[in-house]
Amino acid sequence: MKRYAAEEIRNVAIVAHGGAGKTSLAEAMLYVAGAIDRQGRVDDGTTVTDFDSEEIRRKVSIQCAIAILEWRGMKVNLVDVPGYADFAGEAAGALRAVDGAIFVASAQASGIDVGFQVAWEYAEAEKIARCVFVNKMDKEHSDFFRIVDSLRSRYGKAIAAAEIPIGVGEQFHGVVDLVHRKAYVFVAGEKVDHPDGVPAELEETVEKYRELLIESAVENDDELLEKYLAGETLSAEEIERGLHEGMVAGAVVPVTCGAALKDMGVRFLLDLICDEFPSPAERPLVPAAQGSPANARKPECNESLPLIAQVFKTVADPYVGKLSYFRVYSGALRSDSSVFNPRTGREERVGQVYVLRGKQQIAVQEIAAGDIGAVPRFNDVLTGDTLCDAKKPVELVRIDHPEPVYAVAITAKTKVDEDKLGPALRRLQDENPAFEVRRDAQTGETLMVAAGETHIEVLVERLKRFGAQVEMALPSVPYLETVTGTAKAEGRHKKQTGGRGQYGDCWIEIEPLERGAGFQFIDAVVGGAIPRQFIPAVEKGIRDAMARGTVSGNPVVDIRVKLYDGKYHDVDSSEAAFKIAGSLAFHNAVALAHPAILEPIVSVDVRVPEEYLGDCIGDLNSRRGHVLGMERIEGRGSVDAMQLVHATVPQRELLRYAIDLRSLTHGRGSFTTLLSHYQEAPALIAQAVIAEAKDRGFTTHHEA
Ligand code: GDP
Ligand code: MG
Numbered sequence: 001m002k003r004y005a006a007e008e009i010r011n012v013a014i015v016a017h018g019g020a021g022k023t024s025l026a027e028a029m030l031y032v033a034g035a036i037d038r039q040g041r042v043d044d045g046t047t048v049t050d051f052d053s054e055e056i057r058r059k060v061s062i063q064c065a066i067a068i069l070e071w072r073g074m075k076v077n078l079v080d081v082p083g084y085a086d087f088a089g090e091a092a093g094a095l096r097a098v099d100g101a102i103f104v105a106s107a108q109a110s111g112i113d114v115g116f117q118v119a120w121e122y123a124e125a126e127k128i129a130r131c132v133f134v135n136k137m138d139k140e141h142s143d144f145f146r147i148v149d150s151l152r153s154r155y156g157k158a159i160a161a162a163e164i165p166i167g168v169g170e171q172f173h174g175v176v177d178l179v180h181r182k183a184y185v186f187v188a189g190e191k192v193d194h195p196d197g198v199p200a201e202l203e204e205t206v207e208k209y210r211e212l213l214i215e216s217a218v219e220n221d222d223e224l225l226e227k228y229l230a231g232e233t234l235s236a237e238e239i240e241r242g243l244h245e246g247m248v249a250g251a252v253v254p255v256t257c258g259a260a261l262k263d264m265g266v267r268f269l270l271d272l273i274c275d276e277f278p279s280p281a282e283r284p285l286v287p288a289a290q291g292s293p294a295n296a297r298k299p300e301c302n303e304s305l306p307l308i309a310q311v312f313k314t315v316a317d318p319y320v321g322k323l324s325y326f327r328v329y330s331g332a333l334r335s336d337s338s339v340f341n342p343r344t345g346r347e348e349r350v351g352q353v354y355v356l357r358g359k360q361q362i363a364v365q366e367i368a369a370g371d372i373g374a375v376p377r378f379n380d381v382l383t384g385d386t387l388c389d390a391k392k393p394v395e396l397v398r399i400d401h402p403e404p405v406y407a408v409a410i411t412a413k414t415k416v417d418e419d420k421l422g423p424a425l426r427r428l429q430d431e432n433p434a435f436e437v438r439r440d441a442q443t444g445e446t447l448m449v450a451a452g453e454t455h456i457e458v459l460v461e462r463l464k465r466f467g468a469q470v471e472m473a474l475p476s477v478p479y480l481e482t483v484t485g486t487a488k489a490e491g492r493h494k495k496q497t498g499g500r501g502q503y504g505d506c507w508i509e510i511e512p513l514e515r516g517a518g519f520q521f522i523d524a525v526v527g528g529a530i531p532r533q534f535i536p537a538v539e540k541g542i543r544d545a546m547a548r549g550t551v552s553g554n555p556v557v558d559i560r561v562k563l564y565d566g567k568y569h570d571v572d573s574s575e576a577a578f579k580i581a582g583s584l585a586f587h588n589a590v591a592l593a594h595p596a597i598l599e600p601i602v603s604v605d606v607r608v609p610e611e612y613l614g615d616c617i618g619d620l621n622s623r624r625g626h627v628l629g630m631e632r633i634e635g636r637g638s639v640d641a642m643q644l645v646h647a648t649v650p651q652r653e654l655l656r657y658a659i660d661l662r663s664l665t666h667g668r669g670s671f672t673t674l675l676s677h678y679q680e681a682p683a684l685i686a687q688a689v690i691a692e693a694k695d696r697g698f699t700t701h702h703e704a
Contacts, residue, residue: 001355001362004075006281006301006370010273011077011327013094015123016104017115018083021135023050023061024260025104025269026080032266033069033076035357039263048358049080054461062087062458064094064313066325066356066372071270077355077372083115085667086455089401089434093312093383095122096399097327097372100129100247100277102269107134107142107257111150114667120155123250125400129277130253133269137165137172138259144168148209148255155253160216161209162243162254163268166199175257175265176202178210179239186264216252217242240276248278280329280370300330303368306389307331307339310396314383316431318466324381325356325374329396332368333375333387340390344380347390351377383433401433403672406452406658409445410460410470417468421446424466428459435459442478442555452658477652479554479689480598480678486511487592491541491585493577504577506530506538506566510589513558515598515678519546520560530566530578537575538563541582550590552597552690553698557678561586587700597686600651603676605644606661607633608669613643615664620645623653624682648676652685 014022027047031039040046045056049065061082069076081094095101101123103116123130134147144165151159166174166183174185176198183194198206217239218224224242228234234242246252256272258265281301313325326333333339335353340346354361354374367373381387384398412418425437425448436449450456456472463470488509495502513520521539530538546556566581604625608616610632617627628646635641649657654673661669681689 001364002070002075003368004371006303006368007279008074009077009280009370010074010100010277011079011098011280011370011372012273012277013079013081013091013098013101014104015081015091015095015101015116015119016083017106017109017113018060020083020104020106020109020113020116021260022083022104023047023080025102025133025135025266026065026067026078028260028263028266029076029078029270030067030069030357032263033071033270035067035069041261048360049078051359054458060084062090063315064090064325065358066374067358068355068362069357072274074274075371076270076273079372081119083119084454085115085118085662086450086452086458088118088451089432090313091119091122092401092434093399095119095126095128096310097312097325098128099280099283100131100273102273103130103132103253105132105134105147105151107136107144107147108139109147112147112154117154117668127250128283129247129250131162131247131269131272131276132159132253132255133265134255134257135260137168137257137264138170138262140169142168142172144257145205151253151255152212157216157219158246158251158253160213160243160252160254162213162256162272164202164205164209165257166194166202172259172264175268176206177268178206178213179236179243181206181210186262191267213243213254214239217246220246220249220251244276247276248282301369302330303332305330305369306392307333307387308389308394308396309333309339309367309387310399311381311383311385311387312399314381314431316427316462320359321377322427322430323374323376324378324383325372326367326387327372328367328369330369331389332366333373334366335364339387340393341381341385341387342393342395343382343385346380348378348381348387350375382430399433402451402670404434404436404449404451405671405673406456407438407447407449407475407655408456408472409443409475410448410472411446413469413471417470420466420468421463421470424463424468427466428462432459440475440478443476445475447475448472452662474655477655478600479552479681480558481549481552481554481556482558482596482598482680483510483512483556483590483593484596484680485592485594487589489585489588489592491581491583491588493580493584495577501569501572502574502577502580503569503572504534504538504566504574504579504581505568506578506581506585507564508538508542508582508585508589509562509564510586510593511560511562512593513560515558517558519543519557522560522562524562524564525566530563530568531573534568534573534575534578535563537578538566538582538585541579541584542586544579545583545586549698550587550700551595552693553696554597554693556590557598561589597681597689598678599681599685599689601648601676601679602651602654602673604647604649604654604657604671604673606647606669606671607642607644608661608665609640610643612665612669613645616643616645616661616669619660619664620647620649623649623657625649625653650679650681650685651675 163175218228308330309328315323438447492505631644633642
């Protein structure tokens with residue numbers, strides 16, 4: 001493989017809503033550039049970047065894939081990013097690693113899809129250069145201008161059509177380049193001069209959109225702006241200069257069009273990437289993290305400096321093993337070397353370094369500053385880790401992944417699955433920072449927490465590949481029990497079965513304590529009604545009964561139990577007998593003291609675009625939620641203003657919130673949760689909890 005200087009590299013993500021044609025576009029670019037001899041199709045499962053068996057089965061991308069190609073002597077690292085909301089975590093990593101992004105919009109869409117908007121916000125946060133490719137121009141009812149106009153009304157002047165289509169649907173056959181007022185036709189994917197020049201019926205449209213393009217181009221260059229405002233005519237070179245400067249700053253976003261499946265408009269896009277997208281050397285630097293080692297310095301795109309690289313994705317596969325995708329910011333990462341990981345404070349061995357084209361790994365000597373590559377089998381390296389020189393340690397800001405919010409409880413199908421489950425979960429967690437495994441201490445359940453249902457399905461499919469099949473269920477809510485009244489009761493255990501009998505008898509008083517107080521046991525026995533040595537046995541009996549629960553199988557908390565009287569037998573009394581007596585007394589007392597169910601209340605922060613605020617609050621109310629306050633988050637650049645709603649909601653009502661909020665806000669809402677406190681459940685809910693416990697087979701259990 002040829003060596004490329006940073007100036008000859010372009011790192012480009014392809015992002016959009018699912019289905020817009022990203023994977024098809026990546027395939028077309030690879031084909032047009034000669035990186036592959038045969039153009040695959042998503043529908044046939046034959047593309048380079050959808051190579052995972054789950055992607056082929058589902059016909060959608062579920063993870064980032066990298067594919068390199070060469071265009072006009074430059075190396076282009078394409079990163080195909082999945083578009084569905086469940087895989088937003090993939091976009092976060094990819095958009096850190098690249099310097100530019102192609103946003104794909106379907107010309108058939110009525111407006112700007114959610115996946116597009118979400119990716120736009122990441123791109124805006126990482127300040128990367130962008131262009132838009134309006135795809136599927138060959139399809140019926142496609143409308144380039146509808147997309148351009150919706151983009152412009154959403155994101156403002158930054159948006160500027162760089163070309164306009166000639167013909168639509170089946171008639172789509174060429175474009176007019178607005179900078180040069182030049183018409184082209186597509187002939188077998190090639191772009192050749194239009195024999196008749198700009199079609200007369202398009203002249204007016206060309207002038208209209210050219211004017212808008214110039215307006216966007218001069219905005220970022222004072223000299224050009226002055227000239228423009230003075231009414232002078234700008235040359236094509238000047239317009240291009242303005243566009244380039246604006247694009248590098250992320251302030252101008254040119255819009256192009258084509259049809260990926262027919263290789264139309266793909267060359268223009270490749271040219272645009274090479275001519276106008278910033279090289280890694282032009283990219284504003286990724287800042288060092290706070291608390292990064294003292295001699296931290298900012299990375300500079302120079303391969304003779306010490307190494308600074310960041311891992312932006314990890315793939316864990318039972319066949320291929322672990323593969324870490326990284327971007328080098330400074331220095332070079334070499335095969336057969338070692339690198340330092342500041343997170344662990346340890347050196348990591350580097351074996352063979354690769355560049356990737358889908359699943360194909362191409363061995364190389366090194367990956368130098370500005371470039372992207374992959375290393376297999378790192379020992380302890382996670383997504384987001386910095387790899388550097390041990391003598392010059394530096395840690396880059398970690399990648400902000402969306403917090404996982406949708407939990408399911410899993411159980412291994414068989415004993416064999418169970419043995420494989422732990423290690424498989426750990427490997428998946430390594431791979432996927434947007435996924436977490438938790439164990440609920442009270443319910444004992446193992447929870448997989450991810451972005452949504454599809455994300456979970458894909459992860460479960462992965463577990464299967466690691467040899468661990470699981471069953472899924474909604475998680476159990478960790479309820480608690482308590483009492484709301486005071487009561488006295490006796491517990492008497494007496495058994496006479498020939499030989500030595502069993503005898504224990506105690507009287508207790510139970511009373512409620514405030515929330516969070518736990519359990520108090522008071523020994524108020526006087527006059528030796530129960531001999532000293534048996535009192536701990538009574539307490540033990542009570543504690544065991546509390547742990548098992550009395551009405552719903554959940555632990556009893558926040559009570560005080562006073563043991564104040566009892567009887568014993570010289571021969572038949574024993575610790576075991578008093579333990580049972582304690583448990584019986586407890587059950588009897590609870591039944592008289594108005595038992596209640598406590599439910600966990602979660603504090604929730606919901607972030608929604610302003611237009612959904614009313615619906616969001618209505619929905620929280622219907623979940624027995626209390627809205628505590630609201631905050632407006634001002635929009636940044638071309639990102640919409642949002643509302644942040646603080647509320648408390650019973651955990652029971654939030655089990656499917658990740659799914660419901662997404663459909664309520666068309667994917668634009670997000671939320672985080674934190675356990676807040678426990679609160680007495682209303683009667684209807686308490687009855688439901690008790691009935692659910694019965695269904696699970698819980699019986700009020702008097703040990704006797
Ligand atoms: P992604 O989810 O953005 O990666 O989209 P895909 O590349 O998987 O494409 C989604 C669907 O649109 C597939 O069925 C493609 O065959 C189809 N498609 C993609 N590009 C075009 C195009 O330019 N024209 C037509 N007619 N169909 C396309
Ligand atoms: Mg795709």
